[in-house]
Amino acid sequence: MTRSNRPSARTGALLAILAVALAACGGQYPNSTFLHWSDFATDIDFLWDRLLVWGTIVFVIVEAILVYTIIRFRARPGAPEPKQTHGNTTLEIMWTVIPAIILVFIAIPTIRTIFKTQAKAPASSIEVEVIGHQWWWEFRYPQYGVVTANELYLPAGRTANFALKTKDVLHSFWVPNFGGKRDLISNRTNYLWFTPNDTIKAVAANGQCAEYCGDSHANMKFRTYVVTPADFESWAAHQKGQAVFGVAPPEPPAAAAPGKAPAKKGAASGEVALSESAAVVTGFVFPADKLPAYVIPRTPLPGGLALDDATLAKGNADSGKAIYSRSTCIGCHAINGNPMSMGIIGPNLTHVASRYTIAAGLYPNDARHLSAWIKNARAMKPGSLMPTLGMEMWDPMMKMKVTTGGLTDPQIADVVAYLRALK
Ligand code: HEC
Ligand SMILES: [Cu+2]
Known part of the structure; x- marks a missing residue:
């Protein structure tokens, strides 16, 4: 039992190594430079292949000679001193000319690629x-x-x-x-x-x-x-214009408040806006069902920031717009269609709801993450130039609590509803 264990452990280890090596051949590699998705990538890959081939040939030959020499001419007890040689013109010429030729084989395609990629882009770009x-x-x-x-x-x-x-x-x-x-x-x-x-x-x-x-x-x-190209044109035409504001934010479901639906101040404006929006053609957005998993970030959200679903569900886009338009947000962000908001310090928010991520691909763009972000961006992204804005929140850069001017949770829920409406 214990004896037969040994070879099987070795086989197991070998299999494990093989599995790991093979695993490297499958799966999704979202950040691979070896995908030929553009002319540039194809050209670079071509160069890479050349270098790899020549490098491997040189390595194998040099190592083979080295190993042969080490074994063949190793010191043996009692062996006579080997024949001494000084200089060999033929060899010297050979090991100068051969690398020179290899370098030419590498240099020609490399220089060609450099000139191609450094040239001016075509006018139709x-x-x-x-x-x-x-x-x-x-x-x-x-x-x-x-x-x-x-x-x-x-x-x-x-x-x-x-x-x-x-x-x-x-x-x-x-x-x-x-x-x-x-x-x-x-x-x-x-x-x-x-x-x-x-x-x-x-x-x-x-x-x-x-x-x-x-x-x-x-x-x-x-x-x-x-x-x-057609989808791109559709996307661009839509992004150029204003958001289809008024489309009820999709996340807080209307069913959340079945008993008091008509009483809510947002409900009425929501209805008007919905019929308004029916006339507006929404542009193309990358289809959610085709999104590879790596697009949606899974960055852990610091605890205690996101609003709970009940508070978020009460968010009202119209009040959110009003709060946003009298808050510091407008000094840093631009929203086409909101004349109060023309800041250029932060990202343009005109169609923020048509994006899948926020904070430069760090968090998914949903109500929870937006609420946390508005509350305390700096706790979510070290050094962020977006200030901490939640009432009573600790600003890790200013090293103080937000007191005056901070937004309360219901206010944040409203602003989130507004941002979620900016499709
Ligand atoms: C002092 C300038 C400043 C103020 C004030 C400010 N922001 Fe920002 N905001 C930024 C910057 C800068 C970023 C980008 C931060 C990053 O990703 O590192 C940002 C990012 C954002 C994002 C994410 C956008 C994206 O596409 O990634 C949202 C949403 C946002 N801010 C909303 C608000 C709201 C709402 C307010 C007001 C309550 C506000 N901001 C106030 C500067 C500001
Ligand atoms: Cu950078």
Whole structure:
């Protein structure tokens, strides 16, 4: 029993290693640079393959000679001193010329790719201004008049030309699945372009800031959705306009208050708004049922922040709009259609409810997380420039409690209802 255990333990270990190795071949790799989702990624992958092949050949040959030499010429007791040699012109020429030839094989495609990717983007490109902020991303589409944040939409098959800028420190724009990574540098514009494959119908990719930029650098993520050109046009046309405000926020179900439905002040305006909204065509949003699991973040939410469902259900979008419009929010955020709200410090909230994530891909965009975020963004994202706004909340940056001007839970529920209505 104990004896037969030994080989089976070894077999077990081998099997485990094999399983781990094989596991690396399956599964979802949302941040892989080896997916050929764009011309850029394909070109880089081609170079990678060349380097890997040449590197492996050189490694195997050099190691083989080394091992052979070590064994063949090892010291043996009593052996005579080996033959001494000094210099060998043939060998010297060989080990200069062969690497030189290999380098040429590597250099030619590399330089070709450098020139291709550094060239100016074609004139037919879609222009996207990427503006890095500590610690979120602003995306502007000057040809479409669209400003959004943290969720980048691109049409398949059309070159996207990114003009990379920063509002503060250095950042770096990187969507691994599409290749390319380039820094956002103060006081200059860098460019990067790639063409998502025209065969793509709808894919979602992760993006990440790739240049250390302060406390929440690791929390400076974004999502990229590549969709068909028609879907993109629909998305852009909708994002350009105002939100379909008035659509009752989907989360607090109407059934929550069956007995007192007509008494609520929000109910009446909700009805009006619903009929209003019926006339408005809602634009394309990446379909929820096609979202890969990695799009929705699972960052743990610090306890004691989110409002409970009952409080959230009482949220009223109209009162929320009024509260929002007289709060500090308007100094930092813009909402197209709300003339009070023209701030440019924080993300544009015009269509915030059409996004799946908040806080630069750190949390899912739902009522619970929004309420917690408004209450105490800084407890959820270290160093965040969005202040702590919940009444009696501890602001970890100011090192003090919010007293005057802080929002109460019912007020936050109202503001959340308003934000949830901004589809
Ligand atoms: C001092 C400026 C400032 C004020 C005031 C402010 N915010 Fe923000 N807000 C920000 C910044 C900056 C961010 C981005 C933070 C990050 O992701 O790191 C942000 C992010 C957000 C987000 C997430 C948006 C997204 O797409 O990720 C929401 C929602 C939001 N704020 C709502 C509000 C509301 C509601 C108020 C008022 C009650 C408010 N903010 C007040 C600066 C501000
Ligand atoms: Cu950054």
